[in-house]
Amino acid sequence: MNIFGRGFDSRRLHHIILVAKREPVKKKSLGFSYVIFIVLMFGVLAGTQERPFLRVSVADSAYLSRSRNSERVPLPQRRRTVVIDPGHGGLETGAKGKFGALEKNITLSISKKLKAIIERDLAFNVELTRDKDVEVSLEQRTALANYHDAFIFISIHANSSFRKKARGPETYFLSLNATDRDARRLAYLENNESEIGDKIFGQDEDDIKMILWDMAQSAYLEQSSMLADKIQDELNSLLRTKNRGVKQAPFFVLAGVACPAVLVETAFLSNADEEKKLVSEAFQRQLAQAIFRGLVRFIREYSNE
Amino acid sequence: MSKEMPDRKGLIIAASLMVLLIILVVVFFSLGTRKSVELATSSLLSNPDVDSSHPHTVKTITLFFLSEKDGLLHSEERDILKSPSISLMGRQLVEELLIGSKNGMICPFPSETKLREFYLTEEGHAYVDFSREIREEHPFGSEADIATVYSCVNSLTHNFSDIKLVSILIDGRESQTLGGHVDLTRPFVFRKDLIAK
Numbered sequence: 001m002n003i004f005g006r007g008f009d010s011r012r013l014h015h016i017i018l019v020a021k022r023e024p025v026k027k028k029s030l031g032f033s034y035v036i037f038i039v040l041m042f043g044v045l046a047g048t049q050e051r052p053f054l055r056v057s058v059a060d061s062a063y064l065s066r067s068r069n070s071e072r073v074p075l076p077q078r079r080r081t082v083v084i085d086p087g088h089g090g091l092e093t094g095a096k097g098k099f100g101a102l103e104k105n106i107t108l109s110i111s112k113k114l115k116a117i118i119e120r121d122l123a124f125n126v127e128l129t130r131d132k133d134v135e136v137s138l139e140q141r142t143a144l145a146n147y148h149d150a151f152i153f154i155s156i157h158a159n160s161s162f163r164k165k166a167r168g169p170e171t172y173f174l175s176l177n178a179t180d181r182d183a184r185r186l187a188y189l190e191n192n193e194s195e196i197g198d199k200i201f202g203q204d205e206d207d208i209k210m211i212l213w214d215m216a217q218s219a220y221l222e223q224s225s226m227l228a229d230k231i232q233d234e235l236n237s238l239l240r241t242k243n244r245g246v247k248q249a250p251f252f253v254l255a256g257v258a259c260p261a262v263l264v265e266t267a268f269l270s271n272a273d274e275e276k277k278l279v280s281e282a283f284q285r286q287l288a289q290a291i292f293r294g295l296v297r298f299i300r301e302y303s304n305e
Numbered sequence: 306m307s308k309e310m311p312d313r314k315g316l317i318i319a320a321s322l323m324v325l326l327i328i329l330v331v332v333f334f335s336l337g338t339r340k341s342v343e344l345a346t347s348s349l350l351s352n353p354d355v356d357s358s359h360p361h362t363v364k365t366i367t368l369f370f371l372s373e374k375d376g377l378l379h380s381e382e383r384d385i386l387k388s389p390s391i392s393l394m395g396r397q398l399v400e401e402l403l404i405g406s407k408n409g410m411i412c413p414f415p416s417e418t419k420l421r422e423f424y425l426t427e428e429g430h431a432y433v434d435f436s437r438e439i440r441e442e443h444p445f446g447s448e449a450d451i452a453t454v455y456s457c458v459n460s461l462t463h464n465f466s467d468i469k470l471v472s473i474l475i476d477g478r479e480s481q482t483l484g485g486h487v488d489l490t491r492p493f494v495f496r497k498d499l500i501a502k
């Protein structure tokens with residue numbers, strides 16, 4: 001029996017391991033999926049036990065030390081990690097532009113630029129979920145963020161639509177497919193946060209572990225929404241796009257991340273004009289800078305709360 | 306002796322006739338009814354002109370297509386055949402969706418996409434199984450992912466209160482995502498914010 005009673009479909013909650021087993025194309029061994037599972041669980045434990053990144057105190061403004069001003073604030077004992085996720089990779093190319101630009105290349109290029117800016121101007125570690133053209137599963141991307149006890153997770157993509165005229169940047173955070181049952185489950189978790197740790201250790205049941213894993217991002221939706229807001233705002237002023245709000249979607253890569261997490265759709269590859277811009281180094285740098293400014297504003301505001 | 310023989314013969318013939326009759330009855334009821342139901346439903350589906358003029362056999366549904374202008378889902382009405390089976394009507398709805406808009410809106414499915422199967426559980430969880438073309442010719446962007454999924458999910462849940470959850474399968478199997486973004490492993494619910502006001 002599971003704690004959420006009859007009718008609760010625990011099968012779904014196993015998707016993270018099951019998908020790895022089911023997809024024959026990726027030829028993942030069972031052992032490998034267990035390694036992923038252990039890494040995932042490590043991340044969840046780290047996230048639910050301490051949640052250090054939930055309490056950003058005034059002292060955290062030290063992270064905003066600017067190296068160029070040479071008055072560096074002494075480093076704290078442990079640097080926090082920002083995880084940047086360049087969308088797609090390898091055979092999984094993502095969207096494709098009319099002139100042949102591939103989403104996977106653009107996302108990697110922007111991500112590397114963003115990493116360089118953060119490392120130059122902020123005292124954070126930056127991890128990329130991939131730094132070359134390889135296929136990385138969505139579970140691995142999520143797991144990497146949790147393994148590093150990430151402070152912030154930013155997934156970088158380029159959009160594509162059935163609409164010919166679609167243009168402009170969009171920043172997303174996770175939407176829950178909240179059925180009544182999910183809402184009750186969520187309320188239970190929110191009200192019993194202290195129990196969560198006990199449950200992970202106290203029970204062998206995989207169900208509970210997977211529920212917690214599954215729900216990881218739901219504890220950070222407010223912060224994720226705020227982060228998305230700041231980034232979208234900066235992208236809007238860069239590209240002079242008006243009336244572009246933050247959006248929500250049930251994106252797989254965000255669901256399990258145990259920290260504020262967003263997915264940035266920089267511009268539309270399905271739009272010929274935007275495709276031309278997206279392949280230019282200058283535009284990619286501008287995008288990275290705008291995302292960076294949004295990130296800094298988020299950290300500032302967060303620190304002052 | 307000779308007088309008794311025809312009696313016994315008659316008895317054997319009568320008994321075997323009885324057995325044959327029983328077999329025929331069993332065969333008739335086990336196969337015959339199924340066939341007649343199939344015939345009824347297929348004639349219902351293939352001959353819409355027979356009864357569609359009659360208002361009681363038609364249900365007007367609302368489909369949601371993508372608008373070029375605002376990127377939101379806009380409604381379009383369509384008539385399908387009324388049926389006591391929500392599953393049959395759900396299947397018709399998805400097939401109408403795949404035919405596309407008649408008001409110039411965008412059908413957010415690759416043109417070759419077909420509906421393979423449609424199941425509805427007693428709990429109101431619909432499984433819509435699309436052919437693999439849904440993924441092969443897809444734009445692979447987040448916006449396209451969202452449009453495809455919610456055009457289907459919103460159309461089904463808006464028209465049939467009995468359908469509460471919708472899962473999308475591809476080529477008979479559960480897939481992780483459509484174009485690398487939207488999570489297909491968990492069922493979807495109605496999303497009002499994606500529909501134009």
Ligand SMILES: [Zn+2]
Nearest residue numbers: 087094157158
């Ligand atoms: Zn993408």
